[in-house]
Amino acid sequence: MNTDILEPQAVCSPITSSAIFIVATLNAGTEAAQTVKDWCGDVAGLVRSVGKRVPTGNLTCICGFSSNAWDRLFGHPRPASLHGFREFGGEGRHAPATPGDLLLHIRADQMDLCFELATQIMAVLGDAVTVVDEVQGFRYFDMRSIIGFVDGTENPVGRKAVNFTIVGDEDPGFSGGSYVLVQKYLHNMTAWNGLSVEAQERVIGRTKLSDIELDDAVKPSNSHSALTTITNADGEEVKILRDNMPFGRPGAGEFGTFFIGYARSPEPIEQMLENMFVGKPPGNYDKLLDFSTAVTGSLYFVPSADLLEELADR
Numbered sequence: 001m002n003t004d005i006l007e008p009q010a011v012c013s014p015i016t017s018s019a020i021f022i023v024a025t026l027n028a029g030t031e032a033a034q035t036v037k038d039w040c041g042d043v044a045g046l047v048r049s050v051g052k053r054v055p056t057g058n059l060t061c062i063c064g065f066s067s068n069a070w071d072r073l074f075g076h077p078r079p080a081s082l083h084g085f086r087e088f089g090g091e092g093r094h095a096p097a098t099p100g101d102l103l104l105h106i107r108a109d110q111m112d113l114c115f116e117l118a119t120q121i122m123a124v125l126g127d128a129v130t131v132v133d134e135v136q137g138f139r140y141f142d143m144r145s146i147i148g149f150v151d152g153t154e155n156p157v158g159r160k161a162v163n164f165t166i167v168g169d170e171d172p173g174f175s176g177g178s179y180v181l182v183q184k185y186l187h188n189m190t191a192w193n194g195l196s197v198e199a200q201e202r203v204i205g206r207t208k209l210s211d212i213e214l215d216d217a218v219k220p221s222n223s224h225s226a227l228t229t230i231t232n233a234d235g236e237e238v239k240i241l242r243d244n245m246p247f248g249r250p251g252a253g254e255f256g257t258f259f260i261g262y263a264r265s266p267e268p269i270e271q272m273l274e275n276m277f278v279g280k281p282p283g284n285y286d287k288l289l290d291f292s293t294a295v296t297g298s299l300y301f302v303p304s305a306d307l308l309e310e311l312a313d314r
Helices: 028-040 041-051 067-073 112-126 158-165 189-193 198-206 267-277 305-313
Strands: 017-024 060-065 086-090 094-096 101-109 131-138 178-187 245-249 253-262 292-294 300-302
Touching: 017 028, 017 067, 017 112, 017 253, 028 067, 028 094, 028 305, 041 060, 041 112, 041 267, 060 067, 067 245, 067 300, 086 292, 094 267, 101 112, 101 300, 112 131, 112 245, 131 245, 158 198, 178 267, 253 267
Parallel strands: none
Antiparallel strands: 017 101, 017 131, 060 101, 060 300, 086 094, 178 253, 178 292, 178 300, 245 253
8 A cells, every 4th residue: 555645634643632523514605615625725724823832732633524515515536435424223223314514623632722723713614614513522531431431442553553544545546535434422321320330341342440351252242342343354353543532511411422433444434333233133232322322423534634735726
């Protein structure tokens, strides 16, 4: 694979302690479309301007476009595997598709950096877009999700992270790009905390304190870790890169996880969702869904940093 042709966006950057996720729809009219296209050439400069104020803050912004937005803004050619979010579901469980044309994944080690960059970006986009979801995420203790288990343990690192997340020669016009799928989950913490630690561990498939995966002999086949482990036809594991963030409003009783997964193709993430929501085999669904409800879902293509800038003139 040759990924030296185009520079990726900051997909494989280190996980930070803060993030803002903004999902927006593109408003009608040629003027709105042109504003977004012009912004494609400006966003890297905005990140540099804000990030320079705190050089150690690790500020980045990843920009993704939905299938519909790509067609409207940029036309052909288009990324080979870009399509609308595919819904999955079984009895009492549903992964819904919800509106979203533009995804902004802003992250840094300080929330003020994320906040400032989001403010500057939205000032430029103005009434060209309508924000349909905005989540401020935070790192929870030692990389734990809101339900108390460490999140992202099996993320690939280094060269493996690049190989699993960055498009290569299979779609040469879009090398250096990536696919990203996002969902917002809300958790029933009263019911979850009513389980014993041992019961929670069987749901997740890992120990809670030490974050060690349960032995296959005792790990249930409907545990979260069992159903989200994907292998290819050769028996090799196919990984994705997760940068999930907890969020919540304790006063409103809202406790959630913003799931965000990057991959070289949407296929492995979609297979995970099918395993979780439909079951493997069907009916053997992810028991975590007895306590967690997906309320949003959308899929985007993240062009390379070089292509993002070029798209302003397409």
